[in-house]
Amino acid sequence: MNTKHITLIDEEIVKSTLEHKNLSDLAHATIRDIVTVVNEIEERSGEKFIRMEMGVPSLPPNKFGVQGEIAALKKGVASKYPMLEGVKPFKEEASRFVKAFMDIDISPESCIPTVGSMQGSYILFLAISNINKKKDTILFIDPGFPVQKLQLDVLGIKHEAFDVFNFRGAKLEKKLESFLAKGNICAIVYSNPNNPTWICFHEDELEIIGNLANKYDTIVIEDLAYFGMDFRIDISTPFEPPYQSTVARYTDNYALLISSSKFFSYAGQRLGTMCISNKLFNSYFESLKIRFGKGNFGRVIVGRLLYSLSAGASHSAQYAIAAMYRAACNGDFNFVEEVKEYGIRARLMKDIFIKYGFSIVYDKDIDTPIADGFYFTISYPGLTGGELLEKLLYFGISGIALKNTGSEKEGLRACVSHTVRERFPILEERLKLFNESLH
Structure with missing residues (x-):
């Protein structure tokens, strides 16, 4: 696979940040490792990431x-x-x-x-x-x-x-x-x-x-x-x-x-x-x-x-x-209804990733399609989870490698909580650019 040098974020910023954090193998990087890396890249580049690495809620408290x-x-x-x-x-x-x-x-x-x-x-x-x-x-x-x-x-x-x-x-x-x-x-x-x-x-x-x-x-x-x-x-x-x-x-x-x-x-x-x-x-x-x-x-x-x-x-x-x-x-608080937004985001985000060449890794729940919720899993042809994560950093997108969760499959975990629907066009632009860089 020939990678063209098309990136959103300056390559030197990403490379030097990973070297500074001593992270040569992102397949086994912890969630907190990725949080620290992305924070530094954001600060140095001025680009706000599509952050999917940490499972942190984004809805207001009840x-x-x-x-x-x-x-x-x-x-x-x-x-x-x-x-x-x-x-x-x-x-x-x-x-x-x-x-x-x-x-x-x-x-x-x-x-x-x-x-x-x-x-x-x-x-x-x-x-x-x-x-x-x-x-x-x-x-x-x-x-x-x-x-x-x-x-x-x-x-x-x-x-x-x-x-x-x-x-x-x-x-x-x-x-x-x-x-x-x-x-x-x-x-x-x-x-x-x-x-x-x-x-x-x-x-x-x-x-x-x-x-x-x-x-x-x-x-x-x-x-x-x-x-x-x-x-x-x-x-x-x-x-x-x-x-x-x-x-x-x-x-x-x-x-x-x-x-x-x-x-x-x-x-x-x-x-x-x-x-x-x-x-x-x-x-x-x-x-x-x-x-x-x-x-x-x-x-x-x-x-x-x-x-x-x-x-x-x-x-x-x-x-x-x-x-x-x-x-x-008492029936005064429907907590399920209040968090259904996460399921909506997951469905829409998965569609965007699939449009630009990604696949859903864990796509079935036995014999039915996987539900839409707080997380979903993605892969890209020809890339390990660690390689995919590193390449996405150059396009202002983060996640964690599935290997870090005990999975035998290659790919990433994506959390939907911090990507509000208003940022979906930005996600799509970046994934389009990412896909073009690999073809």
Whole structure:
């Protein structure tokens, strides 16, 4: 492939920035690496990028959350440490929200605020990996959020993974059991809808995961960062089906991570919800008693691990999320409708990329076209993911390589959140120029 020297941004700026950041292989560059690179290129070139690298919401925060937090601040909570296990209104409304939109019974005691879902996964990894010495490895159903593997590397915990694309439906059982049968897997981790591919597990697949978790006494960590954002199914009516799909219907060996960042547009306050099954929360493990001084799983999570990491999650933000949970359960706040803009952007952006020679990498959800949501995946003929990312930088477009997410495929993850529709003509101009430069 002969590349003509047609670029939007001066080649020297891009090359010198990558050299300065010591990034010769963009296939394995982290999200934050790309953020730093793009920030510098933007500053040096004066060109505003089409930024698709970081999954950051761009819609305004909901009024119920803002008003709830303001009211709490006016009452003086900013000067007080919250209880580690969470304030009562938060815990009660979180429990109610799970019942309203998942039809799952989880007690308020088992609903815990965390400093974002990332703190929740960190704590769960640490606790679960110490339950059974023989089970020292965490299994990821990939592609997935790369920072969770970084957390395990920091903690010194082993992990394995497989790309689920070729193992959907009934094929998932045999593949998953091939890992679990070895006896070393303590937890299974996945996101649903999936980051980065936007595939959504079907009920039969969740049943397979739940049944195998029961058979092999393995705990499932279900990351619901994009709760309700499979827009093909409208879950927005509280206490009525359809509900958000979950493995919790098929096993008691689970913990759910519900992020407030995307579907509530409340990322800045760093407040997530960890919902642990009542059975697991109240389970006793002598191994945890030996390791952490407490044997009850819930007490270890709150009284040992959370306590060692922070003095509690943001006090005022707990009231914000409680207010949004309450409004959603009361039918006053349709959180699904408020974020459908992301699905519209994804559909339109995919059309533009396809027009200029790109393909959608993960294009099917088993036998149906992939849904339109917060992310989509792209590739370009003849280029690896790392090569494609580097070339797009010269045209003011960013993303992250799929290799960094555990994918076996070449290409990029594109996040739609920061490309407003008014900038679509700019995206099209740049992709046209990019395509011309390669032909």
